[in-house]
Amino acid sequence: MTTPGLALAAPATRVPVVTGAGVGAAAGVALVGVAILAVLFGDQLATFRATELAGSSLEAPSREHLLGTNLLGQDVASQLILGTRSSLLVALVAGAGTVLVGGIVGILAGWFRGWFDATLMRVTDLMLVIPKLPLLLLVGALAGGSALTLAFLIALLFWPVAARVLRAQTLSLRGSTHVRAATGFGAGPGDQLRRHIVPALALLVVAEFIPAASRAVAMLAGLAFLGVGDPTEPSWGGIMRDAVAYRGLFVTPAWTWWLLPPIVAVVMLVVAITLIGVGAERRLNPRLGRHRR
C-alpha cells in the first residue's frame, strides 16, 4: 500500500563500527566534559564580559587576551567560553525535543497503524524533503533568535528521522511473541506501550538523541552565522558572523584567532558527540558486537 516513495525507504547509512570506537568515545566524553566545565565555570574562566570593550581593535593573542581581540576590541576567548552555554543548551533541548516528538509520533504510528499511521508517515515524508534551513531562517527571523526558541524550532523540524526509526522498531516489536501474548492476556494499548514498547525502545531513543544533539549544535552555529540569533547572547556562530563580516579578515592575520577558534569549537563539539554516539551504538547494539568477534 505504500508507494516506493522517495523518503520512504530508510537508507542503510549507518556508520559501521570500526576498531578504536572505544578510544574515540573516551575522547568524545572528555571533550564534552571540557565543554560542560566551560559552561559551569564560564563566569570565572572568561576574563571579560562578551560585549565588553576589553582592548584595542584586532590585538594579536597575548597573555591578557589568549585569543586576541576582534574588530571592536572584544576578547575572543571570553566570547568563545561564554558561547559554550547556548551550544550545549541547544544540544540538550533540541536533542531531547527531537527524540520526544519523533518518539511520540513514531510509537503511536507504529502501534495504531491504519489511516493514522499513513497520514503521519506522509507528513514525515514531506518534512524530510522540504529544505529546512531556509524555513528555519524565515521562522527564526520571525520568532526571534534566542537559543531556546531556536532549539524548539530545530526539534519541530528535525523529528521525522527519529520518528521513522522508532516506528519501524515499534512495528517489529508489535509482532513479537511476548507482546502478542500480553495482548492475549488482555493488556490494553496503554499497558502495552508503557510496559513493553517504551522500555524496549529506550536504548534506541538514546541512539537517536545523540545525532539529533550534534546536528542541533551545528545548526545553531550555522543559523547565528547567517544572522538568525540573539546578538546579545554570545555564541560561536555569532563570532563567526562578526569575523566574516569584516572585509579585511583575510588580508590581516586576524582570521587565525578570530575565525578559526569558533569553527574549531563547533567541529570539536559536533565530532565529540558523534564519537560518543559511535561508541554508544557499539555498547547498545548487541548485534554489532557479536558480528565483530
Add this chain to the structure above:
Amino acid sequence: MSADVPTAPRGGRARPPWPRALAWLGGRSLARDLRTLTLYGVTMWAVVTLVFLLPRLMPGDPLSALDDPDSGTFIYDDHARAKVAAYYGLDQPLIAQYADYLSDLAHGDLGWSISQSAPVSRLIASRLPWTLLLMGSAVIISSLISFALGVTAGWRRGGRLDRALIVGSSAARAVPEYAMASLLLVLFAVLVPIFPLAGAMTPFARYASPFAAAGDVLRHLALPLAALSLGLLGNKFLLVRNSVIGTLGEDYMLLARAKGLPPRMLKFHHSGRNILLPFITVLGVQLGFAAGGSLFVEAVFAYPGMGTLVNGAVVARDYPLLQGTFLVLALVVLLANLLVELAYGAVDPRVYR
C-alpha cells in the same frame, strides 16, 4: 459442493485497485504517476499556504508596530493608519488576503523586498542560476565519487582502504558545511592562494573568449563546490558500501563470477546496478540538504547565489525576501523530487507491479 463456491484461480492476481479505464489508457504507470502528481501537488499547496500563514501566526511583523498603541512607530491618525492597512491589504479578511496572495503568486509576483527596494521575484531570478549551478554540480559530482568509492570499499570490506574511507566519510559528514567551506577557503585561498577568495567571477574582467569566461567561473566554483560535495558525500558513500556488501552473497553474483566475468563488470554492472534504486532515493532526500548547504557555503565565499541574498535578508529582517527564497527553494526541491520519483518507475520496472 465446493464447486458451487466461486474461487479465484490459483496464483491468479487480485483485481487491480485502479479503475479499468485507467489501466486500459496508459496502464498502471499512468495511474501511479497520477497519484504521485497529486501527492506532490498537495505538498506544494501546503508549502505555499505555510508561507502565507507563518508571518500571520507569529507576533512581531513590521506592520503590527504601526498598529500597536504601545509601540514607538504607532500611527496616531486613525485615517492614516487605516490607509496604510488598506494599502497592504490588511483590512481584508484572511480568506481575501489568501486569495490575493495566490493570485499574485500565479502571476509570478512574490512581493516587494523591503531592504533592496526591488521585486522579490527579480532578485531571486538573478540569483537562482548560481545556486542551481552550485547545487546541481555538487549533487552530480558527489554522487559519482561516492558511487565509485562505495563500490570499491564495499568490494574490499574490512580492508585498509575501506576503513580509511569509513573514517574519512564519517568525519566529512560530521563537519558542518560552513566549517568545511571556511577551512577550504583558509587552506586554498589564503595560505596557498591558488583559488579566488570570493565571488563567482572576477570583477570587471573582460574575457577574450567564452572559454576564458567559463574557466573563470569554474575557478571560482571549485572551492564552494568542493565544500558542498564533501558534505553530501558521506551518506551516499555509506549507503553504496553497505548495499554492495549486501549483494556480495547473492546467487547471481556467484553465477557471474563462475562465468568468468571480469571483476570490473561484477562490481559496477551486477552489484552496482542493484544499488541504483536506494541511491536515487537518497539523492531525492539530499536535494533539501544540498539547498541548505549551498546557503551556508555561499555565505562563506560571498558567492552571488541565494545564500548571500538570504544572508542580507536575515540581517535586514526582510520578511518578503525570506518568504520568497524559502518558497522558491522548497518548490525547486519538490519539483526535482517529483522528477526523481517519476524517473524511479522508469529505472525499476518492478515499481509498477
